[in-house]
Amino acid sequence: MRASPGDTIVAISTAVGPGAIAIVRLSGARSLEIADSVFRGSSNLSGAPSHSVHHGHVFDADGREADEVLATVLRSPSTYTTEDMVEFGCHGGAMPARRVLEVCLDAGARLARRGEFTERAFLSGRLDLVQAEAVADVVGAKTRRGLEIALGQLEGGLSGRLWKLRTSLLDVRAEIEAQVDVGSDEVQPGGPDVVLAAIATSRGLVAELLSRCELGIAVRDGISVAIVGRPNVGKSSLMNALLMRDRSIVTPLPGTTRDAIEEFLHLEGVPVRLIDTAGWRDATDEAEQAGVERARAAAAGAAIVVLVVDASTGVGSADDMIASELEPARTVIVGNKIDLGAKLGSDELAGALGGSWSCAACVSAKEGEGLDELRGLLVTAALGSPPGDEEAHLTNVRHVVALKVVDATLARAAQLTLDGAPPEVVAVEVADAAAALGEVTGETTPEDVLERIFERFCVGK
Ligand SMILES: Nc1nc2c(ncn2[C@@H]2O[C@H](COP(=O)(O)OP(=O)(O)O)[C@@H](O)[C@H]2O)c(=O)[nH]1
Ligand SMILES: [Mg+2]
Structure with missing residues (x-):
């Protein structure tokens, strides 16, 4: 068993770096005893009631002060781990919490492993594995x-x-x-x-x-959306419009975007990795050809592909060729440049491209028209179902x-x-x-799986 329940563990539970406070957390049967051996305040922590806070100072074995703290006493079983716990609220920054940690280690606590506090909550039965995760x-x-x-x-x-x-x-x-x-x-x-x-x-x-599950996983891990299309239809402009900033270079010259450019945004609470790609065509040089290959790879790897076409000119064989490489079920067709006058509406666009496209929108990346509708389409395409009750x-x-x-x-x-x-x-x-x-x-989860799960946690959690 990974856990050694006899030990009293300690860790810094707050993020390292500048901040107003940092918390050093003790958990285990000897928490109060260890805390008392390093803490001097107006009263003894071992005699204090649960969920009480005490002002005082932490000293090392040589009597040198480590920090001025607020000690919180949390008694078993109503604690995060179900064990006795003490939390020292220290000054923020790199050193105070580290000094208090060292002092607690010297006083007999063991450094907690990643996720060990939560692991103890799981092993004691306070949380099942789903809750711990x-x-x-x-x-x-x-x-x-x-x-x-x-x-x-x-x-x-x-x-x-x-x-x-x-x-x-x-x-x-x-x-x-x-x-x-x-x-x-x-x-x-x-x-x-x-x-x-x-x-x-x-x-x-x-x-x-x-x-x-698809909605849940998308909301947790995010989805990737690749923007593809022939050169100059406005892929980079659409990327920038969705991001609401100039991330991708836009020029009237075809073949501007060569590498795939990635950026992160939120669409209705779903994290999205947006990928702008090079226009698909018979490239004029090696670098552009490599870009086109990357665009293909991005389309293959993305959860959703946005195929951009120029709605002001209509679709042609170059668009058809790209469309033939895409899977309709995970493709959203976007007719761009409607500010120049749209030749085709969204349904006609989808029809003109052949295949069974179910998702199409007409937008102007330049004027911002139709973008809200597109955002909605992307979320629906990614999640498959409208967001409902979240808990399960x-x-x-x-x-x-x-x-x-x-x-x-x-x-x-x-x-x-x-x-x-x-x-x-x-x-x-x-x-x-x-x-x-x-x-x-978690009733029958193998040991090594448990280990991997808790190793993903940060120290102190
Ligand atoms: N009128 C108009 N022009 C646009 C629109 N979107 C892009 N463009 C122009 O089309 C050209 C190509 O745009 P760009 O985003 O670089 O296309 P990409 O090659 O597909 O990435 C640029 O001159 C853009 O200003 C739009 O919605 N309306
Ligand atoms: Mg581009």
Whole structure:
């Protein structure tokens, strides 16, 4: 086991660098004893009630002052880790917290590993693994919506649904066991139909969870959007217009953008990596040719591709050629330069390009017209579903993978039941499903996976 619960651990829990305050955090059975051995204030911390704050000074073993602090006493079990904790609020900056940390280490505390405070909260059962992972997502949230989803998970929204699924799997098992127990001279209650119905209920819960994963993952990790099209249609202008600043060089000369240029922005709470690319054409030199190859690679790797065409002139064979390389399901067609008079509306544009394009917008990158509509289209294209209740989204690929295993094993269990397999055989599949679910919540997560999860945290969390 990675954790050594006997130890009292210590770490600086605030970011390093200039700031008003920094916090040094102790957790473990000896927290109060260690804190008292370094702290001098008007009263003894060991005698203080939980959730009380005390002014004083921290001294090292030689009696030299490390810092003036506010000590917060937090008693087990109502603490982050469920253990006794003391937090020293130090002056900010690089040195004060470091000195207090050193003094605590000298007094017998051990330096905490990454994520060890949260790991202790998990090992004590205060948080399940989904909630513990949500802590890292709260800290790492890049947008307001990402934060809301992570907070929902931390507060148990997703865990609640996973527990419901767990209960439902227990029901399946109970139905199967009923089949096993039934002696030959008794009437089988319901028979395989009852088992099939119970499996279907569980699979329904899994499907509901999986249906929300794309949105959740997009909100957490962001999506990449590549802007492609033939030269001079206004790709760089569109990039700048969406960013609302001049990031990409715009000129009337075709072939200006050579390298792919990336920039980060938020679209309705979703972090987006926007990539402006070189215009696709038979390039005039080696550097431009390399740029075109990069543009192709960017389009292949992006979640969403924006194909820009010139709506004032209409589409031609050069546009058709590019369109033929793109997947309609993840492409948004943009007719640009409508300020010059649009030859075609958005539907006509999509029609003119052939293929089954479902998403098209007409804009003027120059005048800013139609950009709001385009932003909306991009979000819908990326998320697939409109943002709804935030608390139960899957945001973690690990969870998605495990739930797909749950679904696959349940599908096998259903097939075996239909095929008339003995209940014992079906039970094995259902046990596998339960084990896969247990890996999500942390009940059966292998040690090395746990280690990797907590290593992603910062020290002091
Ligand atoms: N009138 C008009 N001109 C535009 C618009 N967007 C881009 N342009 C012009 O088209 C030319 C090419 O633009 P640029 O963004 O460099 O195109 P890119 O080669 O596709 O990146 C420049 O002269 C832009 O000023 C637009 O919406 N309206
Ligand atoms: Mg350009």
